[in-house]
Structure formats: structure tokens, C-alpha cells
Amino acid sequence: MPTQLDNARRGEPAIRFDGVDKRFGDNVVLRGLDFTVAKGDRVTLIGPSGSGKTTILRLVMTLEEATGGYIYIDGEPLTHVERGGQRIALKEKHRNEVRKRIGMVFQQFNLFPNMKVIDNIIEAPTHVLGMSKADAVAKARQLLDKVGLADKEDSHPSQLSGGQQQRVAIARALAMDPEILLLDEVTSALDPEIVNDVLNILRDIADTTDITMLIVTHEMQFARDVSNRVLMFDGGRVVEEAEPDVMFKDPKEQRTRDFLSAVLRD
Numbered sequence: 001m002p003t004q005l006d007n008a009r010r011g012e013p014a015i016r017f018d019g020v021d022k023r024f025g026d027n028v029v030l031r032g033l034d035f036t037v038a039k040g041d042r043v044t045l046i047g048p049s050g051s052g053k054t055t056i057l058r059l060v061m062t063l064e065e066a067t068g069g070y071i072y073i074d075g076e077p078l079t080h081v082e083r084g085g086q087r088i089a090l091k092e093k094h095r096n097e098v099r100k101r102i103g104m105v106f107q108q109f110n111l112f113p114n115m116k117v118i119d120n121i122i123e124a125p126t127h128v129l130g131m132s133k134a135d136a137v138a139k140a141r142q143l144l145d146k147v148g149l150a151d152k153e154d155s156h157p158s159q160l161s162g163g164q165q166q167r168v169a170i171a172r173a174l175a176m177d178p179e180i181l182l183l184d185e186v187t188s189a190l191d192p193e194i195v196n197d198v199l200n201i202l203r204d205i206a207d208t209t210d211i212t213m214l215i216v217t218h219e220m221q222f223a224r225d226v227s228n229r230v231l232m233f234d235g236g237r238v239v240e241e242a243e244p245d246v247m248f249k250d251p252k253e254q255r256t257r258d259f260l261s262a263v264l265r266d
């Protein structure tokens, strides 16, 4: 039976930014940022270095907190609500509940260095979701198999190549069965010859699941293959938004054209 909450969530976007501001001291990174990501959407964010792409993902993951505005996940406020014209912070417990539905893979892998591969993967499912160790291990093994690392469960991250560490990080994110997956330049720290292995795993996830994805990448072919929408982002705002074919072939805004010609030249 769908609950009242399920009914309320139906039709709501997976992610909605409503007038989001983010400042670091005097540095205003986002100002009044509005955008939505529909459920099951695969959205790529592009934009110049320092424009705030990582910050957007970190806000969704609650690793940073917005200084103004509201972020909604499935229609539920993430960290703040508006009540009587006031911006009120929600309790830590509420954030943690909402964050359970979100996974993130980082440029620098961010595995727990002192834990074996298998323990990296079962950590959150056992501690955050309360899954039994046996179930978590069984699921972790399936995921390791899926990312081609079935033989590495007892290794430590330092014993793995960058590409292998990133595949573990992907398995770790998937172990939480996220509804939303955030990918921040996940191949930028990898040697060119293994970039495609990691991208192929992500393509497979995109093809075989309905996970909503918000992707920051410089891999334009990957963005084209996987995403159904591209947001060009600069100066704290969305400058242009289009399907990948349109965005990469025939962008409307001069700012987008300049950016793409600089990136594609590299």
C-alpha cells in the first residue's frame, strides 16, 4: 500500500533547488539558483572551473549547507523549510533520513583507507540502514562482481589501482540502493586507458536502473551517451539547458559556445 508520503512524493522532482545561495565567506558561489532534476533523469552539469559544480553536488549530499534558499529531495525539504516567512533549519535526524536515498562518487574516490574493500562497501548498509552483516556482505559481493572486482574483497584501497578504487567507490554508493546518484568528475583522476572501464560500468548502471543521476564530467561523449539533459552553469546560475545533442552541436548562448570550444579543444 502506498503511504500518504509516497503519494505526496509522486510527481515531485527528485531534486529541486529553489533560490539557493551559497557563500564561502565573501565568495558568493551560488546566487538564487533554481533548477530541477526529474525522477529518473540523467542530468549533466557543465561549466568552468570554480563555477560551483562540486558545491551543488555537495549541497545535495549535505556535505555543505546552503546559506539561503531551499533544496527539496522528492518534494521533501532537505535541510531548511520556510515557516511563517522564516528559514528554519531542520533537525540532523531529518537530514540523515533524506540523505539515505542519495549516493555520491567523488573524483578522489574517498574510500576508507584503513578498511578492506568489503568493509568499505558494507559500512553504510549495516550502520545506516541496519542491514544484517550477512545480507550486506552478500550484496557487496554481487556489486563487486558487477564492477569486475570479485577477487579484491580482502584488499585494502592502497593495494588497488585508481581505476579499481573508483570501481569500489561505485559499488559502495550502489550498496545503499540510492534513488539519486551524484557523480563528480569520477574519471578525472584516472589514467586515460582505464577511463573507459569506469565509464562503461556507469553506462551499464544507467541502462539497467532507473536511478536519477546528476553528473559533473568533462567526458562529453559520456555525457552524450548517458544524459538526457545538460545544464550549462556559470556565475552561480544555469546559463542554458538543453538535450545533449542540441547543447553540444548547437548551443544558443555565446557563453556556452565559448566554454565548449575551450573544453573540446583540450
Ligand SMILES: Nc1ncnc2c1ncn2[C@@H]1O[C@H](COP(=O)(O)OP(=O)(O)OP(=O)(O)O)[C@@H](O)[C@H]1O
Residues within 6 Å of the ligand: 024, 027, 029, 047, 048, 049, 050, 051, 052, 053, 054, 055, 056
Ligand atoms: N570548502 C570551501 N571553502 C571555501 N571556498 C570553497 C570551498 N569549496 C569550494 N569553494 C569555492 O567555491 C567555488 C566553487 O568551487 P567548486 O569546487 O564548486 O567549483 P567547480 O565548478 O566544481 O570547479 P572544478 O571544475 O574546478 O571542479 C570556488 O571559488 C571555490 O574556491
Ligand SMILES: [Mg+2]
Residues within 6 Å of the ligand: 053, 054, 055
Ligand atoms: Mg569540481
